[in-house]
Amino acid sequence: MIILFLLIGILTGFVLAVSLRRKKPSQPQELPQQKPCPQQNPSYLEDKIWYETELDFLFKFNEKLISAFGLQDAVRCITEAAYNFLSIERTVFLTWDKNSEQFTLACAMGWGRDRSQSSLVIGKDSISGLVIHNREALVVADLSEESYLNKLNKEEYLQKAFISVPVIYKNEVLGVLHVCDKKAPGPFTQREASVVMSIARVGAITLQNVRLYEQALRRAEELKIAYDELKEMQDKLTQMEKLKAIGQLASGVAHDIRNPLGIIIQGVSYLEQLIPPAEKEQLETLSMIMDSAQRADGIVASLLDFSRATKLELYPEDINSILENCLNLVKTELKHVKVTRQIQEGLPKVSVDKNKLMQVFINLFMNAAHAIVGNGELAVRCFLKKMEGAKDLSGHSNISFASGEEVIIVEIEDTGTGISEENLKRIFDPFFTTKGPGKGTGLGLSVSQNIINLHKGLIEINSQVGKGTKVTVILRISK
Amino acid sequence: MGKKKVLIVDDEENFCNLVKKNVEKTNEFEVYVATNGDDGIKLIKLVKPDLILLDIMMPGLDGGDVVSLIRSDSSIKDTPIVFLTSLVRKNEAGVGFTKGYSLLAKTVTVGELIACIKKNIRG
Numbered sequence: 001m002i003i004l005f006l007l008i009g010i011l012t013g014f015v016l017a018v019s020l021r022r023k024k025p026s027q028p029q030e031l032p033q034q035k036p037c038p039q040q041n042p043s044y045l046e047d048k049i050w051y052e053t054e055l056d057f058l059f060k061f062n063e064k065l066i067s068a069f070g071l072q073d074a075v076r077c078i079t080e081a082a083y084n085f086l087s088i089e090r091t092v093f094l095t096w097d098k099n100s101e102q103f104t105l106a107c108a109m110g111w112g113r114d115r116s117q118s119s120l121v122i123g124k125d126s127i128s129g130l131v132i133h134n135r136e137a138l139v140v141a142d143l144s145e146e147s148y149l150n151k152l153n154k155e156e157y158l159q160k161a162f163i164s165v166p167v168i169y170k171n172e173v174l175g176v177l178h179v180c181d182k183k184a185p186g187p188f189t190q191r192e193a194s195v196v197m198s199i200a201r202v203g204a205i206t207l208q209n210v211r212l213y214e215q216a217l218r219r220a221e222e223l224k225i226a227y228d229e230l231k232e233m234q235d236k237l238t239q240m241e242k243l244k245a246i247g248q249l250a251s252g253v254a255h256d257i258r259n260p261l262g263i264i265i266q267g268v269s270y271l272e273q274l275i276p277p278a279e280k281e282q283l284e285t286l287s288m289i290m291d292s293a294q295r296a297d298g299i300v301a302s303l304l305d306f307s308r309a310t311k312l313e314l315y316p317e318d319i320n321s322i323l324e325n326c327l328n329l330v331k332t333e334l335k336h337v338k339v340t341r342q343i344q345e346g347l348p349k350v351s352v353d354k355n356k357l358m359q360v361f362i363n364l365f366m367n368a369a370h371a372i373v374g375n376g377e378l379a380v381r382c383f384l385k386k387m388e389g390a391k392d393l394s395g396h397s398n399i400s401f402a403s404g405e406e407v408i409i410v411e412i413e414d415t416g417t418g419i420s421e422e423n424l425k426r427i428f429d430p431f432f433t434t435k436g437p438g439k440g441t442g443l444g445l446s447v448s449q450n451i452i453n454l455h456k457g458l459i460e461i462n463s464q465v466g467k468g469t470k471v472t473v474i475l476r477i478s479k
Numbered sequence: 480m481g482k483k484k485v486l487i488v489d490d491e492e493n494f495c496n497l498v499k500k501n502v503e504k505t506n507e508f509e510v511y512v513a514t515n516g517d518d519g520i521k522l523i524k525l526v527k528p529d530l531i532l533l534d535i536m537m538p539g540l541d542g543g544d545v546v547s548l549i550r551s552d553s554s555i556k557d558t559p560i561v562f563l564t565s566l567v568r569k570n571e572a573g574v575g576f577t578k579g580y581s582l583l584a585k586t587v588t589v590g591e592l593i594a595c596i597k598k599n600i601r602g
Contacts, residue, residue: 251566255536258565259491262585266497269589273504297586304566 050191057085058198065206072106074210075175078167078203079107082179082196086188089181092157094120094128096173103128103176111157126153128176131164135173137197138164141187161187165200169208177203250303257300264293302447312356312454316349319382319408319475326361327380333369337378337414344383348477350408352455360448360459364412364471367444371416371469381411401458406477413470419463427461482509483600484526488519488545489534489563494585498532501589502596516540520548523555530600532583535564546580559599563587 061081068074075093083091090110094103105120122128127149131138140146140162155178158164162180166173177200182188268290275282320343327339368378385408387401401407419427423434428449445461452459456476463469485508487495492514499510511526513519516539523531531549535542542562550556561581581599583592 255565258585259494262563262565262587263491263494263497265586265588266494266501270497270500270504273501293586297584300565301584 054195054198057081057195058202061085061199062202065202068206068210071207071210071214074203074206075106078177078199078207079109081199081203082177083109085195085199086179086192087183088179089159089183090157090178091180092178093167093175094122094178095175096132098173106175108157122155123153127155127158127164128178131176132166132168132173135166135168137166137193137200138162139188139190139193140164163188163193163196165193165196167200167204167207169204172208174204174207174211246303250300254300254304258297261293261297261300264289265297268293302444312353314351314353317352317354317357319347319350319352319410322352322354322357323361323380323382323410326358326365329358330362330365330369333366334378336374337369337372337376339378339380342379342381342383347382347384347408350475350477352475353451356451357455360451360473361410361412363444363448364473368412368414368416368469371414371418373417376415376468378415379411379413381409381413383409385409401474408475408477410473410475411470412473413468415468418465418467418469419461420465424461424463482507483530484509484511484528485530485532485596485600486511486513486519486522486526486528487532487563488513488516488522488537488542489532490514490537491534498592502593505593508596516542516545519545523549523558524552527555528558530559530561530596532561532563532596535562535566559601561595561599 061077064081065074065077068077075095079091079093082088088110090108092105092109092111093107095106096103101124103122103124103126124133127138130149130152140149140158142160143149143158143162144160157180158178159181161182162178165177165179167175167177177196179188179196268286272283272286272290275286277283323343327334365378372378384406387403387405387407419434428445449459452473452475458472458474460472460474461469462472485502487498487510489495489498492512495512495514499512502508502510511522511528513522516537519531519533520540522528533542533545540548542564546560549558549560559581561583563583563585565585581595583595587595
């Protein structure tokens with residue numbers, strides 16, 4: 001019996017010992033100190049109040065921090081918390097940039113009115129530098145007595161007593177929080193220091209989160225830009241490949257198609273001379289064959305432009321006479337159109353390939369002529385202009401105009417049917433046409449754009465359905 | 480004054496014959512036909528044409544070879560040459576070709592062809 005009691009006694013003692021150890025493994029010695037009866041120890045009350053206030057404060061601080069929006073807001077929230085909780089003169093938050101190894105003032109309270117706005121940059125040979133180097137809080141009772149600190153660069157807001165806490169999240173230094181000079185004289189207590197450390201610890205997590213979030217946003221934005229660029233580049237490449245293929249096909253096929261076309265045209269011409277004018281039906285049939293052959297020839301010619309639109313023969317030319325030549329060549333097509341010219345006299349010469357440029361203008365005039373149903377007007381303007389603001393053509397990195405650069409503008413404006421917004425987007429695509437089967441190859445504007453871009457110039461089209469279309473060609477002046 | 484002599488050198492025989500018919504219809508020209516570069520050179524030396532219509536892309540001696548042979552022979556080197564090619568647009572044919580040659584598209588109309596011959600022929 002005695003042995004049994006003894007055994008039970010030993011077991012109970014053992015279990016108690018184990019459970020006590022499990023409750024507070026890290027602070028086994030603190031437990032008994034916090035246990036004394038409240039009535040017997042007045043400092044316990046003080047402790048309790050302090051802890052409750054601290055807990056309540058940290059809880060509220062946490063709540064506020066969670067809703068902080070952006071890095072600056074989070075930093076202000078942390079600085080404010082330290083400033084409001086303790087009765088002190090100043091709080092300063094510096095952020096650390098590991099690349100430049102410098103601190104920057106992110107927020108200051110109680111230290112002049114506009115301090116948080118002005119930028120303050122501190123190197124690592126400062127008290128802040130020491131704090132992040134040691135990676136632990138520095139509690140100073142009187143700075144004037146700390147000769148080792150005074151050897152460092154003096155930070156003007158650190159006067160007498162202060163707590164400097166590194167804001168660190170998982171080895172990554174984010175900044176330093178300085179809490180300076182109590183309103184009532186005297187040093188900071190360990191307890192006060194521990195609150196500041198808590199603020200810094202909780203703050204660090206939020207700051208890191210905000211930083212990561214902002215980083216993620218930036219990455220996403222960068223990714224989107226990169227993706228868009230890639231997509232655009234891919235489209236361009238596909239387009240270029242397409243054009244290249246057309247070019248190769250064109251020169252190969254041109255020979256094989258044009259030889260038989262030549263025979264048809266010569267043959268029809270021969271027959272036309274043999275048939276007496278009275279045989280109208282026969283002559284009409286021949287005329288139809290001739291028209292079809294000419295149309296087929298036109299398609300081959302347009303295709304050929306792709307294979308050759310790479311080399312220019314540039315000479316300084318008078319743009320007005322080029323325009324006048326072109327208008328002259330298409331005057332039969334423009335019979336129903338009233339053509340007005342507003343040509344600036346004495347324009348400088350432009351360095352262009354005259355034949356290719358003529359091809360562009362003839363094409364534009366023909367388009368205008370086709371767009372005008374019934375009577376209409378075509379205005380041709382040509383003038384010197386200074387570029388307002390730099391102009392870039394996306395996708396053509398070599399084509400850009402500096403702000404203020406003098407250029408020659410050619411405007412061709414018609415009162416025709418206009419182009420819908422949807423068609424306007426595709427207007428320069430090869431083989432895009434609204435002219436209906438057999439009437440256009442859909443290569444005219446595509447070739448025109450190629451030619452103008454080869455001249456390092458720009459072609460733009462504005463249009464409104466029912467009102468008309470304005471084509472603007474911007475050309476460089478020869479130097 | 481007799482008719483001017485025009486030689487056409489082109490590997491497309493039907494084309495040559497039709498051009499011959501059309502050009503001779505004007506009663507101003509006599510047209511000779513060669514369907515390859517070698518025959519062309521022989522005929523040039525034999526006939527001494529006033530103008531040559533020359534295809535560029537031909538099997539065997541091509542247009543370029545024929546031109547260098549013509550230009551290196553002093554008796555025929557000044558003969559005007561009009562190239563017939565499938566590689567030009569119609570509206571640039573006869574215009575803008577440099578270095579003393581003219582260029583015509585294969586699909587040229589008879590009217591344009593005769594105008595070009597008249598323009599380039601000497602005398």
